[in-house]
Amino acid sequence: MAAPRLTRNRPRVVAIVGATASGKSALGVALARRLGGEVVSCDSTAVYRGFDIGTDKLPPSQRRGVPHHLVDVVEPTERYSAARYARAAATAVRDISRRGRLPIVVGGSGLYYRALTRGLFPGPGRDDALRGRLARVARRRGLHCLRRALARIDPESAERIQPRDEKRLIRALEVFRLTGRPLTEHFARTRSPLADYAVSGFAIRLPSADTARRVEARVEAQFAAGLLEEVRAALAAGLPEDAHPLGGLVYRQVIEHLRGERDERATRELIVRENLRYARRQLIWFRKEPNLRWIRVPGEHRDALPAVLGSLVDVEPTQADVEPR
Incomplete structure (x- = not known):
């Protein structure tokens, strides 16, 4: 065929x-x-x-x-x-x-x-100091604390990111702190590399x-x-x-x-x-x-x-x- x-x-x-x-x-x-x-x-x-x-x-x-x-x-x-x-x-x-x-x-x-x-979206660069602070919060209070914080500002990202995925939870919070907009909003403004x-x-x-x-x-x-x-x-x-x-x-x-x-x-x-x-x-x-x-x-x-x-x-x-x- x-x-x-x-x-x-x-x-x-x-x-x-x-x-x-x-x-x-x-x-x-x-x-x-x-x-x-x-x-x-x-x-x-x-x-x-x-x-x-x-x-x-x-x-x-x-x-x-x-x-x-x-x-x-x-x-x-x-x-x-x-x-x-x-x-x-x-x-x-x-x-x-x-x-x-x-x-x-x-x-x-x-x-x-x-x-x-x-x-x-291209996204802001890494902020290692911010990531370090968020990682310390996760160690002291648990990843559920990061997930709750993310749910308040970006419920869609909080739902799709695995509860134990520390890296992506931190990145989502980092993007919001650095840009003032949630990941979900950034995604909506992006263009596919296969747009054609x-x-x-x-x-x-x-x-x-x-x-x-x-x-x-x-x-x-x-x-x-x-x-x-x-x-x-x-x-x-x-x-x-x-x-x-x-x-x-x-x-x-x-x-x-x-x-x-x-x-x-x-x-x-x-x-x-x-x-x-x-x-x-x-x-x-x-x-x-x-x-x-x-x-x-x-x-x-x-x-x-x-x-x-x-x-x-x-x-x-x-x-x-x-x-x-």
Whole structure:
């Protein structure tokens, strides 16, 4: 099947987003194979080298020959931001298009998706003194104190930022202190780095019971694949515990287990619970993104690919639900 490359004379990019464990990667690969596409990852942890199991990176054998971009591109000691991602992803999208292929953005990192498709404001520079003061408040009074302060000035950002994401909570407060305007307002004034592209976006949403079963199965598979050994090896190689990947979901709980804070069974149960909380936050985020079509079956389901293909015949993407039968 030939890929619909243009939409009203604009090049097209397709996006497959949604909650964790919903089958996004499988659908992205299937779509790429059908339409002659390449995948651009939209995952804030997949960019780091050496972290494969806890991030659930699709192994090369399951990529089925489809090129994947922005996977394993930086060292775990490096800083990687949504702005840096948007620049790199836009470059990848344009390169794929120039070669006559279809760029397919796949992942569940809402901020990265927004940065690419809607843009991020340039923002004020870092104020290390202010950041230090806010970090001390977090240590003395807890992150919930920062979150409450953010909720008073920018409730939308407070809702979308993970409660334990100290870095982003501090950045949101920093931006308000330095500019007098909340992040939400800045986002509304920005321009997408893909403004000249037609973005056809699809989001997978499953019933919560299905998500729970899939998350439980994924966590069991991660432990069976050597998740604990992956973290031990990273620490043995000298990676500090505060390296960015180790502070994320799954790895943070494993670090706590290795410190002796809880046994393995309790750690598995905690990772499942945290994944389900994260899945809910992802859906809250993507419901606020414009022009997404919702697919209500897993990405591996036989109806998922036809649903996307059928929608791509539209001239322009519109808000709709895609509910395959």
